[in-house]
Every structure is written in structure tokens, then in C-alpha cells.
Amino acid sequence: MTDERSAADVFGLLADETRVEILRAVAVAQYELAGVGSGPAELAFSEIYEHVPVENTSKLSYHLGELVGTYLRKGDDGYSLSHAGERIVRFILSGNYERPASVGPEPVAGVCVFCGAEALEASLDHQFFRVDCTACETQVAGHPVTPAQVRRRDADDLVRSVTLRSAEDYRQIRRGLCPECGGDLSTEVVHLPGSPLPDADPFLAKSDCAACLREYNSPLTYSVAYHPASIAFHWDRGVDVTTKAVWEFHEHVREGRWTSERVADDPPAYEAVLRRGDDAVRLRLDSSATVTRTERVRRESGDLPRS
Template sequence: MSDVGTEGAGGATRADPESEGPRIAESERGADSPGPEVESTVASDAFEALGNEVRMSVLRALVDDSAERGDGGGDELVSGRTMTFSELFEASPADTTAGFAYHLRQLTDLFLDAEDDEYALTYAGLQVARAISAGTYTDRVSFGPVPTGDPCPLCESGELAAVCEANYVTVACEDCERAVLTLPFPPSARRDRDPERLLDAFDRHHRHRLSVMSDGVCPECAATMDAALAAPPESVTEQLPDAEADRAQVRLDCQQCGCRLRAPVTLAVLEHPAVVSLFHDHALNVRDRPIWNVGEEWRETVVSDDPWCVRVSAELDDEVLDLFVTGDLSVAGTRRRDVEEIRQAS
């Protein structure tokens, strides 16, 4: 199995162009049931408030303080992460307390909560501070090629290697030079891992994200992830053998932040209980197979394209497991049979 599409994210901020202030109250309550009230801030105002080294030092200090105190960094402890005005001033490059007070006011409410003389990070402040510490906005990591030790599923003669350029990892065949997948990878992942552990972390990272996406939750913003089956584009089918040209592709899209993924149907069912059980019963762990090559035992068959139904099959030893995946990526049913039973039926 191969051909995982590039995943990307684009910002989408709703704002009222006629509003004079930075804050916009947006009610999402329906007529019959009370829903959440969303208070938004114009994106340009939010980023402008961050554009100063003194203010950045405040966010970093609050994150570093919680780490030094060993509170574990859990989100449930955000309200307990506090520093006083004096402590934050000492941790900053500000020259005067009057100037520092001005910078704190620019951060308060959106990035900081203030009560008496105690300051704590808001949810937005925590996310920004973590991204700064992780180098998300500042570091560009490149490495490779790193051999994966796995054969190419496209030409079956070459081996796959991973190359990272500017925080995007591409796994491609060294012989036929065709790419199996291209996916983003946080720059901080490279800091304390050797190449072998790095590829394992890359696999685990995207398995988790794919599982969350397939469940309809965006891993970036937690909005609803639209999931559907569709015919793959010509750029994908032209890389496949003629016998596999009739394929379907998983399409996962977040309409809120623009996060998206294109992948084989097999990858969307790897965590299904029936799959985990099959591998366990054969003394195997499905998680030991990397997403760039989950093994030769997998097959995909388009049963119908109107409506969509794809049969994903895995054969291990003397057993075959079939999962019937519908257009919204739900598994309508499973079937586990002996290989001999299938031969007799045919």
C-alpha cells in the first residue's frame, strides 16, 4: 500500500470587516438549543500583539517556569501556571517597569490571564509559547536520505528511503524514484533522535493523526473532518500497475483550518478492532508495519462507486479478513474466513 498524499494546513479566520475593535462576539446558538458562544479576535491584531521580543519573553518564561517546577505541562494545570509582575519583568529584556507594564497589557486577555499580581497563560498563549519552544515557526530541518529497510511497493525491486526538506518528509524509491508519501514533520522531532528512531517517531506521529482524522476530528484544530472516498487523481493512478488502476482514495478535509490528507483506504482501517485482533491472533502487531509499506498481505477492491464501497482485505497464513468501507469511511461490516473456505466457494 502506498500513495499517501501531502497534508497541509491553511489558516481560516472569520472577522467582521466593519468592526472597529479587535474583538468580535459571534453567537452560534440555534433557535431551539443553546450552543457555544464564540468570541473571536481579528488575526492581524493577535499577531501584532506578539511582534515584540519583550512579549515573547513573557510567554517563554511562563512555559519555562512550569517545566522547572515539574508540573508536567498538562493543559489541566494551565490555570496554576502563574508568575508575578516582578518575576516576569526579571525574566524579560525590558529596561523599565513602566514599559514592561505596557507590553503586559498588550498580551492580557488574549494570551495572558491576569488576577491581582499573578499572570498565567490562556489557551492561545500556551499554544503560541509551545510553538515557539518547539521551533515550529522558526526552524527548518532537512536530513537524509535515511534507508527505511522496506521494499518499494510500486516497483517491488528498489528500497525506500526518507528525505526531509524544510520540515516535509518524502519517502521514495531509490530505484524507480517514485514517491510513496510526503507528509509534514515537526522540526523538534529531530533534536534528540538518531535516524532509526526518527523514522519510527514519524510513523507513530502520522498513525495517530490519521486515526483521529478518520474518526472525524481535525488533529490541528479539533473541528469536524470531512471524510469521503473518491477516485484518485491521474497523478496517482499512473504510478500504479494496470491491475491496480481501479482504486479508491481516502479524502480527509477540514473546512475550518484547511488541514487535509489523501491516502489509500487501507491506512484508514489499520486501527480497527478486527484488524488488530487478526494480527494479534497470528502473533503479529499491525503497528510494526510502517505506513509507507504496510505489507503485501493487503488488497483493496472497489465493490461499488455509486454509492462507494471498498473491500479492504488482509491475508495472514490461512485466514482472510474483509472490511467493507463505505463512502464516509465507516466500516459497514467485517468478514473473517479461512483461505480454504474461499477456494472451495470459488
């Protein structure tokens, strides 16, 4: 589908208080009207007129005409939000254009993946959540946050919310879905020469979204940590890996419990091994970091080579 309109035209449509009020009124009215199991309600012209301060019906009619097609849909029973209308109005209602309060530095559990020190601190930097090692002064994790996510949360709650969102993002990324825009991701396994990552896991899963240009990088073992085989393996051992933040994985790589290696060249294949106690889960990946095979291994049976 091609669209001839420029982004400036599309956003220019919103440079008008009445139109923003119309979108807000539609969202609020839909929220109040929608019953469980019903789709989003369409709002009749007269209902919108009641809720929007506009001089007369012909002015309202003009503004609605400008919004329909981009921000509103017109159906048999009235108006509802389009995808762009949804995104814009949620953005406005959540106040996510405001500046978030500053947070931290707040100590968090875990060790530095680069130097092994237990000296991690979380903070907000230019509206970006980051975890830094205070011993070697290196950033060890980062995740975008929204002002709505920061508002009314103390530092502990914010860390928990980032952990949850990042675990959910990893699960979507692993399935080739861009968490930001829903576009297709292309992923490749890369080995960065001179990478500061520990030798135990020298590979990165590198994903790019051609639609919105977001990039996502993670050590190969982290990219499989939220795979169902890993979730089940850890769950059986009393660990809910889906509630763990990526910086809590660092110690596993540092101490060589989580490892990755290239096991074939043509076509390239990789193996990630996540060990816990005497057991391990082994995941085979192709060059697009897709898991092609999983198996659980009991180390005492002797068939898991220690790396």
C-alpha cells in the same frame, strides 16, 4: 464565535521582545511550579516582574494588558497562557522555526507501491520527510516533520519517529479529527481514473479540514490498517501494526493480500480485506470511509472470495 481582529494585528502583538519574554517566563515558571495533578499555575504580577527584564512595573502592566485576551488569560491568582499563547510559546521553546539539519538519503525497508522494487530511500526535502523509490524515481510516502523532531535523532531514529507520528495521525484522521488543528474532517472515498495505484486497492480515502485546509489522502486499505479490528487481528498473529510505517504496507497491496472494492452503489459501500496467512479481516466502509462492520474470516472455510 467571531473575531474581528486581523491575523496581522494578532501577530503584531508579538513583535516586541518584552512580550515574547513574558510568554516564555510564564511557560518556564508554570513548568517549574506545576505539581502532579494540579492545573497550570497562574503567575502573579510580581512573579512575572521578577523574571522579565523590563524597566518598571507600569511598562510590564502595559505589555500584560496587550497580551491578555489573545495570548494570556487573567484569573483570580494571576496570569496563565491561553490556547494561542500555548501554541506560540511551545513553538518558540522547541525552536521549530529553525531550519532542520538535512537527513539521508537513508535506505528503508519495504517495496515501492508502484513498481514493486525494494529500493526505498528516506530523506528530508524542504523540511518534509519523504520516501522515494530509486528504481522508478517516484515518491511513495511523505510526512511533515518538525525541526525538534530532527534535532538529536540519527536517520534511523527519525524514521521511527515519523512512523509513530504517522500511525497516530491515521488513527485521528479515521475518527474525523484533524491532527494539525483538531478541527472536523470530512472524508470521502474517491476512485481516481488512471490512478497509478495497483488494481488491488484503487480507492483513496480523501479527507479535508475545512478549518485549516489540510488534506490527507491514503489508499483505502491503509486507512483501515490502524482500525482496532485490524490492530487486534494482526496482534493475534504476532504483528504490531501500530509500529509499521505506511510504506511497509505497500508490499501487501502489490501482492494482492490487501484489497478493496466497491460492493454497493446505493448508498455506496466498500469493502477492504487485509489477509495474513490463511486468515483475513474484512472491513465494510460507507462513502465517508467510516467502518460500519468488521468480521474475521478463515480462508480455509471457503467464505472469503479471492480477488
